[in-house]
Amino acid sequence: MSADLSVLVVGGEPGAALRTLAEGWTAAGLLRESVWVRAEDVVTGDGPARAPARLVGPGDDARDADLLELVGAARRDLVRVVAVQQVTRGWSPPAAFLGRARVVADLLEAAVPLPPRGTRVHRVNLLVGESGATGLRTEHLLPGWDVTGVVAAEDRPDLDRASVFVREPGNFTGHGLAAVAAVAALWAGVPGGALDEGDATTADGDLVVLRASVRAILGPDAVEEVVRDTVELVSGPDGAAAVLPWARPAADPAAASTRAARFLLGRGDLLPAAWPTLPEPQRRVRGLRAAVVDAVRFDVRMVRVGAEWLGRALRRAVENVATLVLVGRDSDTLVRTRPRRDDSLFDVTRLLTETERVGPARAGPTAEDAVAPRPQTWQDLRRVCFALADGGELPAGLAAPERAGVRELLPPWALAPGPASGRRATRDGGRGEADGAAAQAQARAPAPEEEPAAAAETSAQPADAVDAPGGAVDGSSEGAPAGASAAEPLTAQLVDAVDEQARALDVLADQSGLPRSDVSERAERRLKRRWVVAVVAFVLAAVLTAVYAVGAPSAEGIARAVTMTVLLPLGFVLLANHAYYRSVRRREWKVAREAEERGWRAESGSVVRRERARLELLREALLDWCEVVSWLLHRPWAPLDVPPVRLPEDVLSTLPAAVALGVGRAVDDQARHDAARAAAAVLCRPGWVTESFDALVAHLGEGSDLRTDGYLAADLDVRGGPPGQRGRLLETVRSGAAATLATAAAVADVRRAVEEGRLRLPERRVDRLGRLGPPGQPVSESEFLRTMVQEPTPFALDQWSPRGLQRARHLPTTALVWLPGTGTEPSGSVSAVTATGARPTVRWATGQVALRVDISRRAEPGDLLLFAPVPTAQARERAPETTARPDLVEW
Numbered sequence: 001m002s003a004d005l006s007v008l009v010v011g012g013e014p015g016a017a018l019r020t021l022a023e024g025w026t027a028a029g030l031l032r033e034s035v036w037v038r039a040e041d042v043v044t045g046d047g048p049a050r051a052p053a054r055l056v057g058p059g060d061d062a063r064d065a066d067l068l069e070l071v072g073a074a075r076r077d078l079v080r081v082v083a084v085q086q087v088t089r090g091w092s093p094p095a096a097f098l099g100r101a102r103v104v105a106d107l108l109e110a111a112v113p114l115p116p117r118g119t120r121v122h123r124v125n126l127l128v129g130e131s132g133a134t135g136l137r138t139e140h141l142l143p144g145w146d147v148t149g150v151v152a153a154e155d156r157p158d159l160d161r162a163s164v165f166v167r168e169p170g171n172f173t174g175h176g177l178a179a180v181a182a183v184a185a186l187w188a189g190v191p192g193g194a195l196d197e198g199d200a201t202t203a204d205g206d207l208v209v210l211r212a213s214v215r216a217i218l219g220p221d222a223v224e225e226v227v228r229d230t231v232e233l234v235s236g237p238d239g240a241a242a243v244l245p246w247a248r249p250a251a252d253p254a255a256a257s258t259r260a261a262r263f264l265l266g267r268g269d270l271l272p273a274a275w276p277t278l279p280e281p282q283r284r285v286r287g288l289r290a291a292v293v294d295a296v297r298f299d300v301r302m303v304r305v306g307a308e309w310l311g312r313a314l315r316r317a318v319e320n321v322a323t324l325v326l327v328g329r330d331s332d333t334l335v336r337t338r339p340r341r342d343d344s345l346f347d348v349t350r351l352l353t354e355t356e357r358v359g360p361a362r363a364g365p366t367a368e369d370a371v372a373p374r375p376q377t378w379q380d381l382r383r384v385c386f387a388l389a390d391g392g393e394l395p396a397g398l399a400a401p402e403r404a405g406v407r408e409l410l411p412p413w414a415l416a417p418g419p420a421s422g423r424r425a426t427r428d429g430g431r432g433e434a435d436g437a438a439a440q441a442q443a444r445a446p447a448p449e450e451e452p453a454a455a456a457e458t459s460a461q462p463a464d465a466v467d468a469p470g471g472a473v474d475g476s477s478e479g480a481p482a483g484a485s486a487a488e489p490l491t492a493q494l495v496d497a498v499d500e501q502a503r504a505l506d507v508l509a510d511q512s513g514l515p516r517s518d519v520s521e522r523a524e525r526r527l528k529r530r531w532v533v534a535v536v537a538f539v540l541a542a543v544l545t546a547v548y549a550v551g552a553p554s555a556e557g558i559a560r561a562v563t564m565t566v567l568l569p570l571g572f573v574l575l576a577n578h579a580y581y582r583s584v585r586r587r588e589w590k591v592a593r594e595a596e597e598r599g600w601r602a603e604s605g606s607v608v609r610r611e612r613a614r615l616e617l618l619r620e621a622l623l624d625w626c627e628v629v630s631w632l633l634h635r636p637w638a639p640l641d642v643p644p645v646r647l648p649e650d651v652l653s654t655l656p657a658a659v660a661l662g663v664g665r666a667v668d669d670q671a672r673h674d675a676a677r678a679a680a681a682v683l684c685r686p687g688w689v690t691e692s693f694d695a696l697v698a699h700l701g702e703g704s705d706l707r708t709d710g711y712l713a714a715d716l717d718v719r720g721g722p723p724g725q726r727g728r729l730l731e732t733v734r735s736g737a738a739a740t741l742a743t744a745a746a747v748a749d750v751r752r753a754v755e756e757g758r759l760r761l762p763e764r765r766v767d768r769l770g771r772l773g774p775p776g777q778p779v780s781e782s783e784f785l786r787t788m789v790q791e792p793t794p795f796a797l798d799q800w801s802p803r804g805l806q807r808a809r810h811l812p813t814t815a816l817v818w819l820p821g822t823g824t825e826p827s828g829s830v831s832a833v834t835a836t837g838a839r840p841t842v843r844w845a846t847g848q849v850a851l852r853v854d855i856s857r858r859a860e861p862g863d864l865l866l867f868a869p870v871p872t873a874q875a876r877e878r879a880p881e882t883t884a885r886p887d888l889v890e891w
Contacts, residue, residue, distance in 0.1 A: 003075070003076060003077040003078070004076065004077060004078040004079070004080070004185065005033075005034070005035060005071060005076050005078075005079050005080070006034045006035070006079075006080040006082060006184035006185060006186060006193070007034075007035045007036075007037060007053070007067065007071070007079060007080065007081050007082070007104065007108065008022075008034060008035070008036045008037065008082050008084055008180065008184060009037050009039055009081065009082065009083045009084065009100070009101045009104050010036065010037070010038060010039065010084050010086075011038065011039035011040060011093055011094075011097040011100070012040075012086070012091065012093070012097070013091075014086040014088070014091065014168075014172075014173070014176075015038060015039070015084065015086065016038065017173050018084065018086065018173055018176060018177055018180070019036045019038075019054070019056070021173050021174065021177050021654055022034065022036065022056055022177055022180075022181075022186075023056050023062060024648075024650065024651050024654065025177065025181075025651060025654075026056050026057065026058060026186075027058065027059055028647055028648060028651045029058065029188060030187070030188060030216065030647075030651075030849070031056075031181055031186040031187060031188060032058070032186055032187075032188050033055060033056060033057040033058065034055075034056050034184065034186055035053050035054070035055055035056075035067065035070050035071065036053060036054050036056060037051050037052070037053045037054075037067060037104055038052075039096070039097045039100035039101065040100075042100045042103055042104060044103055048107060048110070049103050049104075049107050050066065051066065051067035051068075051103075051104055051107060052064065052065075052066065052067070053065065053066065053067040053070055055070050067104070067107070067108075068107070068108075068111050071108065071111070071112070072111075075119075076112070076119045077119060077120065078119065078120050078122060078196075079108055079112060079119055079120070079121050079122070080122045080124060080183075080184055080185070080193060080196070081101075081104060081105045081108060081121060081122070081123050081124065082124045082126055082180065082183060082184050083097075083098075083101035083105075083123075083124070083125050083126065083142060083145075084126050084128060084176070084180055085097070085125070085126065085127045085128065085140055086128050086129075086172075086176060087127060087128065087129040087130065087133045087135075087136060087866065088129075088130040088133055088168045088172065089130060089132060089133050089168075092133075092135060092136060092140075093140065095139070098139065098140065098142060101125075101142065102142070105121065105123050105145075108121050109121050122146055122196065123142075123144075123145040123146045123147075124145070124146065124147050124148075124149065124183055124184075124193075124195055125140075125141065125142040125145045125147070125148040125149070126148075126149050126150075126151065126179070126180060126183055127140065127148070127149070127150045127151065127207075127866065128151045128172075128175070128176040128179060128180070129150070129151070129153050129166075129799075129866050130153060130166050130167065130168050130172050131153040131154075131165040131166045131167065131798070131799075132153075132798075133153070133866060134865055134866060134867070134868045134869065134870050135867075135868070135869065135870035136861075136866050136867050137867075138205060138861055138867070141205060141207065141861065143205075147195045147208070148206070148207040148208070149183060149194075149195055149207065149208050149209070149210050150207055150208070150209045150210070150864060150866065151175075151176065151179040151209075151210060151211070151212075152209050152210065152211040152795050152796065152799065153165070153166045153796065153798075153799050153866075154166065154211065154795065154796040154799070155171055155175050155656045155657045155658050156213070156657060156658055156793075157657045157658070157660065157772040158213075158660075158786075158787045159213060159787050159790060159792070159793040159854075160787070160790065160793060163657075163796055164657050171656045171657070173654070174654045174655055174656040174659070175656040175658070178212050178214060178655075178656055178658055178659050179210065179211075179212045181212075182194045182210070182212035182214075182851055182853050183195050183210070187214065187818075187845075187849045187851050188847045188848075188849055189818075189820065189845040189846040189847020189848065189849050190818045190845045190847075190849055190851050191818075191843070191845070191846070192818075192843070194210060194212070194816055194853035194855070195208075195210075205860060205861060206858050206859070206860065207858075207859055207860070207861070207864075208855050208856055208857075208858060208859065209795060209809070209855070209856040209859060209864070210853055210854065210855045210856070211658075211795060211812075211853070211854045212658060212851065212852070212853050213658050213787055213788070213851070213852045213853075213854075214658060214659040214660065214849065214850070214851055214852075215660050215661075215662070215784060215785050215787070215788060215849070215850040216659070216660075216661050216662070216848055216849045216850070217661075217662045217663070217664045217764070217766055217781070217784070217820070217848045218647055218661055218662065218663050218664070218769075218848070219663055219664045219848075220664075221847065221848060222664075222761050222764070222820075222848075223747055223750050223751045223754060223761070224640055224747055225672075226672075226675050226676060226679045226750060226761060227637075227640055227679065227683075227743070227746050227747050227750055228639075228640040229672050229673075229675070229676040229679075230676045230679040230680050230683060230746075230750075231637045231639065231640060231743070231746075232676075233673075233676045233677070233680060234680055234683075234684060237411060237413070238411050239389065239409060239410075239411045239412055240409070240680055240684040241408070241409035241411070243676075243677050243680045243681075244409075244680060244681060244684055245681055246391070246406070246407065246681075246686070247391055247406065247407045247408065247409045248403065248406050248407075248408055248409070249408065249409065249411065250401055250408040250409060250410050250411070250414070251403060251408065253410045253411055253413075253414035254414060256388065256401045256408070256410055256414070257388070257410060257414045257415060257489060257490040257493070258490075258493065259398075260384050260385075260388060260398060260490050261490050261493040261494060261497075263384070263395075263397065263398045264380060264381060264384060264490075264494060265493075265494065265497050267380070268374060268376060268377045268380065269373045269374055269377045269614075269618055270377065270494065270497065270498070270618075272501050272504075272611075273607060273610075273611045273614070283589070295578060295581055298577070298578075298581045298584075299574050299577040299578050299581060302527075302577035302580065302581075303570075303573060303574070303577065306531045306573065306577075309528065309531070310531070310535065315337055315338075318337065319334075319335055319336055319337055322335040323335040371614055372617055372718040373614075373617060373618045373621055373718070375711040375712070375715030375716050376711075377618075378621065378625050378714075378715045379711065379715060380395055381491075381494075381622075381625055381626075381629070382625070382629065382690075382693065383395055383690075384398065384490075385415050385416065385490060385491070385629045385633065386629075386632075386633075386687075386689040386690045386693065387400075387687075387690070388401070388409070388410040388415060388490075389409060389410055389411075389412060389415055389633055389689055390409070390684070390686060390687055390688045390689040390690060391407050391409055391686040391687065392686055392687035392689075392690050393687075407686075412630075412633040412634045413489065414489055414490065415489055415490045415491065415629070415633055416489050416490065416491040416492075416626060416629050416630035416633055416634070417489055417491070417492060417630060418630065418634045419627070419630050419631050419634055419635060419734075491626035491629060491630065492626075494622060494626070495619070495622060495623065495626065498615060498618060498619050498622060499619075501611075501615060502612065502615050502619070505608050505611055505612050505615070522583075523579075523580050523583035523584070523587070524580070526576075526579075526580075527576055527577070527579070527580040530572065530573070530576035530579075531573060531576065533572070534569040534570075534572045534573045534576070535569070537568070537569050537572065538565065538566075538569040541564065541565035541568065541569065542565055544561075544565075545558075545561040545562060545564075545565045548561050549561070617718060620720055621717075621718070621720065621726065624720060624726055624727075624730050625726075627730060627733075627734075628729060628730055628733055631733040631734065631738065631739075632689055632692060632693060632696075632733065632738065633689065635736075635739050636688075636689060636692060636739065636742055637739055637742050637743045637746055638736055638739035638740045638742070638743045640743055640747075647661060647769075652769060652770065655770065657772055660768055660769075660770070660772070660784075661768070661769045661770065662766035662767060662768045662769060662784050663766065663767045663769060664764040664765070664766055664781070665764060665765040665766070665767065665778060666764075667762045667764055671762035672762065674762070675761055675762050678759055678760075679750050679753075679759060682749060682750055682753045682758065682759055683746050683749060683750065692738070692742045692745070695741060695742070695745060696729070696732065696733070696738045696741060696742075697712060697714075697729075699737075699741055700725075700728060700729065700732060712725070713725040714726040714728075714729045751846065755844045763780055763781050763782060764780075764781045765778040765779070765780060765781070766778060766779055766780070766781055766784040768784065785819065785850050787852070788817050788819060788850050788851075788852045789817060789819075789840060789842070789852075792811075792812040792815055792840075792854050793812075793854075794810050794811050794812070795810045795811075795812065795854075795856065797810060798865075799864060799865055799866065800863060800864060800865065801862060801863055801864060801865055801868065803862055803863055804859060804862070804863030804864060807859075807863060809856055809857060809859045809863045810856070811856070811857075812854035812855060812856055813855065813856060813857045814841070814854070814855040815840035815841065815852060815853070815854050815855070816840070816841050816843075816851075816852070816853045816855070817840045817841065817842045817843065817850075817851070817852045818842075818843050818844065818845040818849075818850060818851045818852075819842060819843075819844060819845060819850050820844075820845050820846075820847060820848050820849065820850055840852075
């Protein structure tokens with residue numbers, strides 16, 4: 001709602017007719033909303049007065065309610081109270097009307113908050129008289145009100161054409177409503193009232209005379225038409241670059257978007273996580289003597305171990321035979337000669353080799369340790385995408401695309417898929433199941449020995465180097481010309497890179513740990529076999545030695561045979577023990593390496609879980625921001641519907657001669673195209689997409705949520721969904737509210753450029769409606785508005801007394817002019833000088849209505865015939881309606 005509101009106080013049948021006519025004009029779009037109070041409805045008594053009122057709005061929006069309820073529906077900076085006193089030859093406002101008008105004004109004064117930050121109540125006493133009406137008294141001037149204005153009783157089609165007078169019945173009601181709308185700021189698009197500034201009458205009894213002239217061109221708003229054509233012009237495949245004087249379309253959009261994607265993938269959260277390196281266990285360094293001592297000690301101890309093993313084996317054989325003979329093999333009892341113990345060196349060695357050097361398991365990160373994406377990631381994404389499309393400033397490290405010193409702009413299809421094609425990938429992962437995807441992920445997955453930098457370099461490859469995943473959306477390059485490259489848009493490449501990292505994680509998670517080595521068990525079996533061979537060889541050698549001894553050999557022969565019988569098996573056993581010792585040492589080294597690798601695998605699994613959780617958060621936010629970017633690039637403005645305006649015939653017949661309406665004819669196509677190109681330069685200045693996003697953020701009320709480091713609340717939102725700031729932003733762009741907001745700002749920018757003279761719209765030809773216009777003779781728009789700025793015409797002489805004429809009060813000294821913001825200067829000089837040397841004050845209106853109000857210098861009641869005594873015949877007719885106190889003006 002507007003920050004100002006006008007309350008019109010009327011009375012009698014003329015007031016009722018005036019309100020009815022105002023409802024028709026407002027419904028037709030000529031006037032804006034207002035509040036009307038009939039003096040007869042005001043109730044006074046104990047306590048505050050009650051003032052029933054009617055809110056008259058556009059269309060059929062009329063609502064009856066209490067005056068204070070209607071005024072208090074919104075915050076108001078200014079409330080105008082206009083007491084409309086209509087005077088004809090047969091009727092003048094009674095004293096009760098004056099009292100009720102004061103009651104309404106006092107009621108509002110008491111109810112509204114006080115200035116300077118409150119509401120200002122501006123009291124205007126407006127007298128509207130019929131041509132030749134007389135007999136008003138000085139009490140009708142309402143002493144104490146801010147200003148008293150008298151509407152000149154003349155109705156001119158143009159200021160330099162004859163007046164058709166003001167008659168009742170006739171044009172009296174329409175003439176009065178035109179003046180009331182000028183004073184109460186009711187004309188559509190006119191931002192102020194004619195008597196708003198200061199108090200034109202500072203002393204009781206002072207007044208001013210005013211005359212209103214209105215010109216309105218029916219049909220679409222010229223500025224909105226240009227904005228509509230501009231939006232259509234810049235919505236082509238090349239975007240706005242094709243029509244901007246400071247930029248050109250990119251020669252190779254696909255290459256530029258791929259460079260930008262690599263830039264974003266090489267920094268921040270889009271880089272893959274650093275993988276833990278596989279440590280190499282340290283080898284023990286032993287001296288020669290210590291190594292020999294260790295080996296000999298082990299080999300000798302293994303001889304005892306072998307003997308114990310043979311004894312246990314023999315004892316177990318005896319126990320098994322006893323069990324079989326005594327209780328049976330399938331019974332519930334086992335026969336034992338002594339309790340069995342696994343205390344051999346084999347068991348001790350096996351335990352040592354399995355636990356030595358392993359140490360405690362390394363603690364790795366968990367999924368709960370996943371780090372939320374940094375807000376700088378989304379700032380960089382927006383900054384890069386917006387700057388490549390609107391020519392704004394790019395982040396350091398990414399060169400702006402230029403050719404021959406002229407900035408190149410990328411079309412929207414090269415930066416983001418169109419919103420109509422849907423999300424780039426689904427919310428549940430969208431990993432894709434294309435044939436060969438797993439093999440590609442395996443090939444891209446970093447090996448255990450691969451450095452993190454190599455993995456980052458692999459993941460940073462452009463997404464178009466691999467097949468598109470199954471989650472890709474058809475038509476991701478929406479709006480691209482037929483001959484454009486098949487490379488994916490920038491945002492799609494980022495989503496593909498994140499999906500590629502997720503697939504690599506899946507491959508790593510599927511890799512199981514290495515199998516445990518059985519080197520020790522094989523070596524033990526081999527050593528036992530060799531011990532058995534040594535025992536058998538010793539037995540055979542002993543038998544042979546015994547046979548040899550039966551033959552009475554020499555002592556030397558016996559000694560040699562015994563030595564060979566003992567030393568050869570013993571040497572074989574020692575060699576077997578040393579071979580086993582070497583196997584133990586090799587297994588210790590293998591176990592140490594396997595222990596380190598198991599720790600690396602465990603830590604890698606933790607990193608995989610944490611990285612998968614991080615990528616899920618990253619991908620969710622990335623999809624949201626990519627969609628926001630897509631909407632802002634592909635749908636920067638909403639289609640502007642500019643419907644034609646048609647004025648009902650019953651409204652046209654009530655217009656006075658001073659209100660001239662015209663119908664604008666269509667402008668030729670070349671002029672429309674030139675105007676659209678010029679408007680595109682105004683709207684599409686460097687950084688216009690970023691400005692649109694900033695305006696959207698301000699509209700959502702995030703200005704107060706900016707943190708000290710400059711990040712938006714939506715950048716910091718990791719929750720997502722409608723309750724979060726990022727979700728609110730996404731729902732806003734999806735609903736089209738962002739495009740609608742940008743379109744309203746575009747209309748305001750173009751209108752401001754027109755008002756400042758930076759943009760000139762094509763001039764239209766206008767057909768003036770009504771019987772007072774030249775039939776079938778269209779005139780230029782500037783000629784149609786000529787009367788708004790021409791030299792002022794004196795007020796009609798028949799309403800002035802000789803004293804007023806002698807004091808030159810019939811000459812206007814002020815001319816307030818509101819021109820529509822179309823950039824068309826009316827014929828004639830806007831700086832025309834009046835007879836008193838005053839220049840017209842020209843302001844801009846936001847609609848199609850042009851208003852001019854000529855105001856006289858300060859006058860007195862004796863200067864106007866409206867306050868002259870009523871002739872005798874008329875006095876007898878009006879006696880019951882006039883006030884009782886004979887307070888006439890002296891002549």
